[in-house]
Structure formats: structure tokens, C-alpha cells
Amino acid sequence: MTDWLSRHVPKIVLAPTFVAVLLFVYGFIAWTAWVSLTRSKLLPRYEIDGLIQYERLFASPRWDTALSNLFVFGALFIGISMILGLMLAIFLDQKIRIEGALRTIYLYPMALSMIVTGTAWKWILNPGLGIQAMVQGWGFESFTFDWLINPDMALYAIVMAAVWQASGFVMALFLAGLRSVDGEIIKAAQVDGIPTWRVYTAIIIPSMAPIFLSAFIVLAHLAIKSFDLVIALTGGGPGYATDLPATYMYAMAFSRGDLGQAASSAMIMMLVVFTIVVPYLYSELRAKND
Amino acid sequence: MTDATLTQTGREPRSAGALIGRRLLRWGLYALLCLFALYYLLPLFVMLTTSLKSLEEIRTGSLVALPREVTFDAWGKAWSGACTGIQCEGLRPFFWNSVMMAVPGVLLSTLIGALNGYIFAQWRFRGANLFFAFLLFGCFIPFQVVLLPMARMLGIFGLAGTIPGLIFVHTIYGLGFTTLFFRNYYVTIPHELVRAAKIDGAGFFRIFWSIFLPLSLPIAVVTIIWQFTQIWNDFLFGVSFSSAGSQPITVALNNIVNSTTGVKEYNVDMAAAIIAGLPTLFVYIVAGKYFIRGLTAGSVKG
Amino acid sequence: MAPILDIKHLYKNYGSTEILKDINVTIEKGDFLVLVGPSGCGKSTLLNCIAGLEEITSGSIEIDGRDMTHVSPKDRDIAMVFQSYALYPTMSVAKNITFGMKVRGIPQEEQDRKLSEVAKQLQIEQLLKRRPGQLSGGQRQRVAMGRALVRDPALFLFDEPLSNLDAKLRVEMRSEIKKLHHRLGASMVYVTHDQIEAMTLATKIVVMKGGVIQQIGTPSEIYNHPANTFVADFMGSPPMNLIPARAHSEGNGTKLEIDREGLEPIFLNVPRKDLPGEVVVGVRPEDLAEAGYRSGDTVQRAAIRVDMVEPAGADTFVTTHMGGKMITARLHAETVAHPGEMLDLEFDLEKVTFFEPASGQRI
Numbered sequence: 001m002t003d004w005l006s007r008h009v010p011k012i013v014l015a016p017t018f019v020a021v022l023l024f025v026y027g028f029i030a031w032t033a034w035v036s037l038t039r040s041k042l043l044p045r046y047e048i049d050g051l052i053q054y055e056r057l058f059a060s061p062r063w064d065t066a067l068s069n070l071f072v073f074g075a076l077f078i079g080i081s082m083i084l085g086l087m088l089a090i091f092l093d094q095k096i097r098i099e100g101a102l103r104t105i106y107l108y109p110m111a112l113s114m115i116v117t118g119t120a121w122k123w124i125l126n127p128g129l130g131i132q133a134m135v136q137g138w139g140f141e142s143f144t145f146d147w148l149i150n151p152d153m154a155l156y157a158i159v160m161a162a163v164w165q166a167s168g169f170v171m172a173l174f175l176a177g178l179r180s181v182d183g184e185i186i187k188a189a190q191v192d193g194i195p196t197w198r199v200y201t202a203i204i205i206p207s208m209a210p211i212f213l214s215a216f217i218v219l220a221h222l223a224i225k226s227f228d229l230v231i232a233l234t235g236g237g238p239g240y241a242t243d244l245p246a247t248y249m250y251a252m253a254f255s256r257g258d259l260g261q262a263a264s265s266a267m268i269m270m271l272v273v274f275t276i277v278v279p280y281l282y283s284e285l286r287a288k289n290d
Numbered sequence: 291m292t293d294a295t296l297t298q299t300g301r302e303p304r305s306a307g308a309l310i311g312r313r314l315l316r317w318g319l320y321a322l323l324c325l326f327a328l329y330y331l332l333p334l335f336v337m338l339t340t341s342l343k344s345l346e347e348i349r350t351g352s353l354v355a356l357p358r359e360v361t362f363d364a365w366g367k368a369w370s371g372a373c374t375g376i377q378c379e380g381l382r383p384f385f386w387n388s389v390m391m392a393v394p395g396v397l398l399s400t401l402i403g404a405l406n407g408y409i410f411a412q413w414r415f416r417g418a419n420l421f422f423a424f425l426l427f428g429c430f431i432p433f434q435v436v437l438l439p440m441a442r443m444l445g446i447f448g449l450a451g452t453i454p455g456l457i458f459v460h461t462i463y464g465l466g467f468t469t470l471f472f473r474n475y476y477v478t479i480p481h482e483l484v485r486a487a488k489i490d491g492a493g494f495f496r497i498f499w500s501i502f503l504p505l506s507l508p509i510a511v512v513t514i515i516w517q518f519t520q521i522w523n524d525f526l527f528g529v530s531f532s533s534a535g536s537q538p539i540t541v542a543l544n545n546i547v548n549s550t551t552g553v554k555e556y557n558v559d560m561a562a563a564i565i566a567g568l569p570t571l572f573v574y575i576v577a578g579k580y581f582i583r584g585l586t587a588g589s590v591k592g
Numbered sequence: 593m594a595p596i597l598d599i600k601h602l603y604k605n606y607g608s609t610e611i612l613k614d615i616n617v618t619i620e621k622g623d624f625l626v627l628v629g630p631s632g633c634g635k636s637t638l639l640n641c642i643a644g645l646e647e648i649t650s651g652s653i654e655i656d657g658r659d660m661t662h663v664s665p666k667d668r669d670i671a672m673v674f675q676s677y678a679l680y681p682t683m684s685v686a687k688n689i690t691f692g693m694k695v696r697g698i699p700q701e702e703q704d705r706k707l708s709e710v711a712k713q714l715q716i717e718q719l720l721k722r723r724p725g726q727l728s729g730g731q732r733q734r735v736a737m738g739r740a741l742v743r744d745p746a747l748f749l750f751d752e753p754l755s756n757l758d759a760k761l762r763v764e765m766r767s768e769i770k771k772l773h774h775r776l777g778a779s780m781v782y783v784t785h786d787q788i789e790a791m792t793l794a795t796k797i798v799v800m801k802g803g804v805i806q807q808i809g810t811p812s813e814i815y816n817h818p819a820n821t822f823v824a825d826f827m828g829s830p831p832m833n834l835i836p837a838r839a840h841s842e843g844n845g846t847k848l849e850i851d852r853e854g855l856e857p858i859f860l861n862v863p864r865k866d867l868p869g870e871v872v873v874g875v876r877p878e879d880l881a882e883a884g885y886r887s888g889d890t891v892q893r894a895a896i897r898v899d900m901v902e903p904a905g906a907d908t909f910v911t912t913h914m915g916g917k918m919i920t921a922r923l924h925a926e927t928v929a930h931p932g933e934m935l936d937l938e939f940d941l942e943k944v945t946f947f948e949p950a951s952g953q954r955i
Contacts, residue, residue: 003662003664006493006494006664009493009494009495010409010413010415010494011415013405013406013409013494014406014409014421016402017402017406017425017465017469018421020462020465021424021425021428021465021466024436024440024462024463025424025428025431025436026424026428027439028435028436028439028440029431029435029436031438031439032435032436032438032439035438044438044442088323088326091319091322091323092323094319096319096320096323102323102324102326102327104575104578105327105330105331106326106327106330107574107578107582108330108334108571108574108575109330109333110585111519111567111570111571111573111574111581112523112567112570112571113522113523113524113525113540113543113566113567113570114523114525115523115525115540115543115544115563115566116523116540116543116563116564116566116567117333119337119543119544119547119559119560119562119563120333120334120336120337120560120563121333122547123336123337123340123556123559123560124332124333124336124353129348129349129353129556130353131353133352133353134352134353134354137352164329164330164333168330169585172582172585172586173586176586221430224432225432225433227434227525227526228525228526228540231525231529231544232525232544232547235548245434246432246434246526249434249437250434250437250526250529250530253437253438253441253530254530259438262437262438263438265434266432266434266435266437266438267435269432269434269435270431270432270434270435273430273431273432277427277430278427281423281426281427281430480676480678482674482675482676482677482678483678483680485640485643485645485665485672485674485678486672486674486678486679486680486739487680487691488645488664488665488666489643489645489665489666489670489671489672489692490666490691490692490695490739491666491692491695491696492666492691492692492695496695500680500683500691501680501682501683504682505681505682
């Protein structure tokens with residue numbers, strides 16, 4: 001008996017986590033999937049009624065905006081953060097004397113809550129008192145910078161704040177990548193007389209492909225989950241101009257009392273994450289097992 | 291450290307012109323880097339100066355100007371008098387809510403994660419790989435997909451709108467990352483250590499307690515910082531599962547900023563935002579190395 | 593008296609892969625058994641099975657007369673020294689050595705007594721307060737041995753304990769282990785891939801390949817009468833020359849014909865009548881000598897063409913080709929030989945071994 005116990009202790013210790021993950025991750029996903037197939041409103045109902053919620057979802061102009069916002073926001077956020085992050089990393093890699101201090105400054109926004117970030121940028125972008133007012137105060141009376149209240153531009157204000165928060169982190173990832181490149185290869189290239197920019201474009205950056213991939217995954221993941229920042233900065237407005245799937249889902253779940261819509265939108269978010277993350281995780285785990 | 295630098299690569303420039311060109315390039319580089327530093331610092335600077343100004347000065351002065359007259363009134367009000375909806379007690383109660391939520395949440399998820407990681411790294415069994423993959427995938431789901439059933443379940447168990455409920459949620463959904471951190475750390479420790487200890491007569495818990503735990507300080511710091519930042523900065527779970535009395539500070543901050551009653555007090559908003567960001571900022575400044583290590587470990591390695 | 597270790601029909605599978613096949617080994621008290629073979633041959637797995645760190649699929653293991661097949665490692669009355677030493681990194685040397693006793697609840701005075709006894713024996717008294725990270729490789733090795741010695745077990749297990757040391761230290765520690773074995777009269781099982789270690793330490797050698805025991809025997813049995821071409825090739829450095837030849841029955845014996853490229857075949861006579869038409873002739877490099885140094889019925893002379901000369905201090909190795917194989921002769925250091933020239937060699941066939949070409953088994 002004690003022998004059996006000691007042999008199975010690891011499994012017994014792991015069991016609560018196993019049950020929790022099974023229940024609270026996969027069980028709950030299943031529950032949400034189920035409810036997304038019913039006519040649930042304020043209270044969940046469990047009679048399956050086909051894809052009606054998904055039909056409603058894709059017929060809704062608000063969801064349409066939310067989804068296309070996600071792609072615009074995601075593309076810009078990922079693209080700009082990557083370019084900025086890589087650029088800063090390469091610049092910092094040039095034996096900069098104050099590198100430590102600069103790195104600390106570039107990265108600190110990542111320690112802040114998106115709600116804090118949102119509050120700060122909301123103030124800076126406030127047309128009446130922020131940058132616009134400041135520049136106008138300098139004498140440029142016609143200067144306008146009203147992205148926050150302009151339905152066509154508000155999404156870009158969110159991109160701006162999001163890039164501010166995450167690009168330093170991308171920089172840190174790339175810098176670590178640059179530093180991990182085999183120094184002898186670079187020395188060999190220098191001996192061959194290859195100019196610095198060629199060393200970067202032909203040797204260092206291509207060897208960082210896995211880091212580009214991880215940076216992409218992290219940023220994509222952040223983009224899809226983006227909720228706090230939108231709530232704090234625009235609350236999804238003006239109108240629904242800056243709605244994202246995450247805010248749409250939240251509104252349906254907690255203010256509209258439309259569980260069916262909330263569940264189906266959550267499932268679509270899940271699907272988007274799935275298509276990005278699963279191939280990545282699969283390749284990572286496979287690479288490890290080899 | 292790469293040896294590729296703008297100044298040292300290739301043939302050394304001989305002519306004076308090239309030398310000046312290099313120097314200019316170098317100065318340009320520094321200028322550019324400092325410009326970016328300003329971009330990252332500006333919001334913090336604006337928050338800080340605004341929080342120290344009076345409302346009158348905010349309306350008349352410039353965004354980036356230093357306060358003419360430093361006043362801490364806004365800080366006092368943000369801490370103990372600002373209105374979050376109908377209550378006007380400032381951030382203080384919510385700050386303690388966050389502390390009471392974060393401390394047990396961090397400790398629980400770290401401890402369980404350490405045990406899990408120890409098992410995945412050193413006590414492999416059939417199916418462990420598959421389970422680990424499933425656990426890992428759990429880190430990546432958008433939490434929206436578990437929001438509805440979790441709200442119902444917390445309701446059923448009487449945990450809805452309570453701090454224990456939030457602790458529970460943060461512990462459960464933090465386990466994936468904490469397990470990953472410890473597993474990746476313990477996996478670098480040779481299996482022979484466990485074997486030697488087994489022959490010495492030590493069992494599962496003894497080996498963990500006497501051999502692995504004393505080795506774990508660096509990864510424990512990384513994990514604790516990561517979890518603390520995650521839980522402290524969380525908004526989604528906070529706003530979904532808390533009631534007026536149990537809201538974490540992020541939710542309260544958002545309520546202060548978006549409350550529509552009365553005059554908009556930007557200085558109070560900014561002071562409140564800084565207060566809400568201060569604990570994580572503090573952790574970042576005193577233990578930045580571990581913070582970054584957690585960030586990269588949490589994202590790079592699956 | 594019961595054997596100290598008795599393994600019967602041991603099988604070990606990982607899934608559908610057979611790692612160990614029908615292992616049968618017995619050793620008596622005081623034996624020094626060395627498991628030797630190339631990496632992946634299953635020798636370390638076998639050691640782990642003896643230690644109880646891996647479950648076996650079928651068969652039985654007895655230690656000191658007791659069936660230990662399903663007993664957990666701590667109750668097997670064994671101690672083990674690992675390749676990486678596996679010292680507990682956060683504990684001092686003293687704590688490393690006494691950890692096992694502490695876990696078993698042995699009184700403090702007893703722990704202290706044994707610790708100082710073992711520390712004295714291994715000359716590590718001045719290291720007791722240090723952490724493993726502050727020790728050199730050789731010192732770690734001693735601490736690992738100390739941890740095993742305080743157990744005073746029925747059986748010591750060593751898993752390639754010297755492979756992480758540099759060459760000089762390895763030789764030093766090797767002789768120390770040998771001395772220790774003599775002094776304690778302890779029974780030991782020792783895994784190594786180094787055939788010199790096996791030859792110098794063992795009272796009994798098990799040569800393994802692909803999870804199957806190739807031969808069990810004393811060092812001289814293994815060296816002089818290898819059971820098959822694998823053992824012949826694996827044990828000895830440089831390895832035994834394995835020369836394909838044709839055998840013609842002639843009078844009371846057999847005439848061997850060994851082909852050479854561009855030269856006349858070599859003919860050698862052996863007093864055996866039981867050889868098939870095709871054989872592999874196994875000759876140790878030291879049994880190929882310069883003309884004039886050996887005498888007796890078994891010595892036969894032939895001229896060979898020198899391919900390469902490798903002076904190695906005490907010996908000079910000369911290589912040539914015959915039977916399509918590269919052949920090495922271990923000659924005296926003063927030997928004068930030049931590549932491309934002919935050299936008279938004497939084949940000392942006293943210890944010659946014959947193998948069946950297809951199966952590689954000794955005839």
C-alpha cells in the first residue's frame with residue numbers, strides 16, 4: 001500500500017491541477033461552445049438550436065466593426081511594434097554607453113496596467129487640454145489632433161498607446177536575440193570585410209527567425225486579448241468606432257444580457273487564437289522532443 | 291555581446307572626413323535613442339506633473355510645463371476621497387483589495403506551479419507530455435471564453451463578488467505559466483540528483499523540500515514578479531467577477547476616471563493612475579532583471 | 593553462500609523496444625564486476641535496474657540472497673556513484689555525505705562518527721564545510737564516493753564515475769578505486785565504456801552490445817579468448833586484428849591463405865583440423881613482432897609492406913594491409929621502418945583466435 005502510494009505520489013500531487021485544467025479551461029470552453037449554439041439570453045438555456053447566434057453575430061454591424069477593427073489594430077500594432085522594437089534593439093546593440101538606463105526606460109511601460117496606460121494617454125490625447133491644446137498654445141491655432149474623439153481616427157489612438165506599451169518589450173526580445181548570435185560568425189564576417197549593415201541583414205537577422213515568431217505570437221496574443229486599453233482609452237467609442245471582439249463580448253455578457261451573443265463572439269476569438277497559437281505550440285513542443 | 295559596431299567594423303577609416311562622418315553618425319545615434327527615451331518617458335512625466343498641479347493651473351497652463359506651485363491635494367484626494375461611482379473613499383480600500391487578492395493569489399499559484407514543474411521536469415510518467423501541452427495551451431486561451439461559466443460557477447459557490455473568488459480565478463489561470471517557469475528551470479537540473487536522493491532514501495516531498503526548493507530562489511523571484519504583475523494589473527477578471535466592495539484597484543481607477551459626476555479632476559485622475567501603477571513600477575525598478583527574465587521566459591519558450 | 597548479486601532472465605522494454613534481453617549475471621562477495629560496451633548498449637540501464645531506479649519488464653534480481661525485483665531503491669542495501677556525481681548543490685560536503693543517514697533517522701553521533709571516518713579515509717576532511725560548486729572535479733568525485741561509503745552497503749554501484757575527469761586524474765582515481773576495493777573487500781558493479789578501465793579494475797567483465805550480453809569472463813578470458821569479433825574488436829587498444837583468410841586442410845593441420853593487394857598471399861600453418869573453408873583470423877597487435885624476437889613452434893615469418901609508421905613512445909605501431917583489412921603490429925620503439933618498404937614480421941600464433949566469418953562467433 002505505502003509502496004503503491006509512493007510510486008503514485010507525483011500523479012496524486014498533479015491531480016488537482018489536472019482536474020482544474022480539465023474543468024476550468026476545457027470544460028468551460030465546452031460550456032461556452034454549447035451555449036453559443038442555443039438561444040440563451042439573460043439566462044443560459046441548454047437546447048441546441050444550430051448556428052443562429054453565429055448568424056446573428058455576422059449580421060451585426062457592430063460585430064463587423066469589432067472584427068475589422070481587430071485586424072486593422074492587430075496589423076498596425078504588431079507591425080509597428082516589431083519594426084520599432086527591432087530598430088531600437090539594433091541601435092542599442094552598438095556599444096551604447098547608457099544602454100542599461102535606456103533599456104530600463106524603453107521597457108517600463110510593460111510593467112504598467114493597461115488601465116493606467118489608457119488613463120495617461122486619454123489625458124495626453126484629450127483635445128481640449130492635451131497635445132492639441134499645447135501646440136495651439138504655441139501659436140499654431142489651426143493644429144488639430146483629435147484622434148480620440150474622431151470616429152475615423154480613434155482606433156489609431158489605441159494603436160499608439162498599445163505600441164507605446166509593448167514595443168519596449170519587443171526590443172528586449174530582439175536585443176536578447178542579437179546577443180545570442182554566435183560571436184565567431186560575426187568575427188568571421190568582419191575578417192571577410194563585410195560591412196556592418198550587411199552583417200545584420202545577411203547574418204544576424206535571418207538567424208533570429210524564431211524570435212520574430214515568438215514576438216509575433218506574443219503581440220498577436222496581446223492584440224486579441226486587448227480589452228483593458230480600449231475600455232480605459234475610449235470605452236469602445238466614439239459610438240462603436242473602437243469596439244474590439246473583447247469589448248463586444250463583454251458588453252453582450254454583462255450589459256446587454258445576451259449570453260448567446262457573448263458566447264459565440266468568445267468562440268470566434270478563441271478560434272482566431274487557435275489558428276495562430278496551435279501551429280506555434282505544436283512546432284515548439286515537437287522541436288523539444290526531437 | 292556582438293562585436294559588430296558602427297565604429298569598429300571593416301577597415302578603419304583613414305581620412306579625416308570619414309572620421310568626422312563616423313563621429314556624426316555616432317552622435318546621431320545617441321540623439322535618436324534619447325529622443326525615443328523621451329517618447330517613452332513623456333506619459334509618465336505628464337502624469338506626474340499633472341498630478342502635482344491645481345485644476346486651475348491645468349486649465350491655463352501647458353501640458354508639458356512643470357507645475358508652478360506643487361500641491362499634493364490631488365494625491366490625497368485620489369487616495370482617500372475620489373469618487374468611484376457613488377462611493378467617495380478614494381483608492382485606499384481598493385488598493386488593499388488588490389493587495390489581499392494578489393498576495394494569496396501569487397503565493398498559491400507559485401507554490402502549486404513549483405510542485406507541478408518539479409513533477410513535469412523530474413518525475414515524468416506516461417501522458418505527462420500530453421498533459422503539459424494541454425496545460426500550456428490553457429495559457430493562451432482568450433479568457434473571454436471562460437468568463438461566462440466562471441461567473442456562474444462563482445455564483446453557485448457563493449464566491450461571486452468576493453475577494454476569495456478572485457484569488458481562486460487568478461490561481462487557476464496562473465497555473466499554466468507558473469508551472470511552465472518552474473518546469474523549464476528544473477529541467478536543467480540533472481536527473482541523477484533525484485536518483486541519488488532516492489538511493490539515499492528520500493521520497494518525493496523530501497527531495498522537493500531538501501534539494502529542489504533551496505535551488506529555486508531565482509526562478510521563484512521571476513515567477514512571483516510575473517504573477518504579481520499579472521494579478522495586480524488584471525482588469526478583465528476584476529471587472530467581471532467583483533462587486534462594489536471587492537473591486538481591485540484597476541477597476542476602481544477606471545471608475546474614478548470615467549465617473550461622470552461633478553467636475554472632471556484631471557489631477558486626481560493622474561494621481562490615482564500613478565498610485566495604481568506604483569507597486570508594479572516599484573517591482574520593475576528594484577527587480578527589473580527578474581521582471582524581464584519572466585517576460586521573455588513567459589513568451590519565448592513554450 | 594548466496595551470491596551477492598544474482599540476475600536471472602532480466603528483460604527491459606521501453607514500449608515495444610527491447611533495451612535489455614535475457615540478462616543473466618551472478619557475482620560473489622568481493623567481486624568487482626565491470627559492465628562495458630559502446631554507448632547505447634544498455635549497460636547503464638542495467639545498472640539502473642539493479643539500483644531499482646528503473647522497473648524491469650520481467651526476470652528477477654537478488655541482492656545478498658534477498659529478492660529485490662520489486663523493492664524500492666532505498667531498501668536494496670546499495671549505494672551508487674553517478675557520472676555527474678549528483679552532489680546536492682545547496683548542501684555542504686558534510687551534509688551531502690550525511691543526508692542519507694539523516695533521512696533514515698540515524699542518530700547524530702553515529703552520523704558524525706561515520707562522517708569523520710569516511711572523510712579521513714578519502715582525505716576530504718578539510719572540504720567538509722564547502723559547497724559542491726567550490727570543489728574541483730576530483731574533489732567532487734571523492735565526495736560522491738564518500739556518500740556511497742557511509743552507507744556501508746552490500747553492493748556498490750558506479751555509473752561511469754571517471755568519465756568527467758581529465759586523463760591524468762582518471763588514472764589516479766582508477767587506482768584509488770582499485771585500492772578501495774581491496775581494502776574494503778566490497779562487492780561492486782561498475783559501468784564504463786572505457787575498456788582499459790574495465791581491464792584494470794575488474795575481477796569479472798560483462799561485455800554488452802545492443803542490450804545483449806556478448807561475453808562474461810575474467811579480464812584475461814575476455815582479452816585472450818573473445819567470444820566473438822565484437823568483443824575482440826572492442827577490448828584492447830589498438831583492437832585485435834581480424835584478418836579474413838581461406839583455410840586449406842594440409843597434413844595434421846591447416847594452411848591459411850591471406851590475400852594481399854599487389855603481393856603474393858601470405859601462408860600460415862596452424863595445428864588445427866576443425867576450421868571451415870573461410871575463417872577470420874584474430875591476432876593481437878602485440879603478437880605481430882619483428883623478426884628474431886620470438887621463438888617456438890607457433891612463430892612464423894612473413895614479409896609485409898609497411899603502410900604507415902606511428903611512433904608512440906614505448907611502442908611503435910606499424911600498419912599494413914592484408915585480407916582487405918588494415919592490420920596493426922605493436923613493435924619495439926627502436927624499430928626502423930619506412931612506409932612503402934618491406935619488413936619481416938613474425939606471426940606468433942600461440943594465442944590466435946578463429947572466428948566464423950558470417951556469425952562472428954569464435955570457432
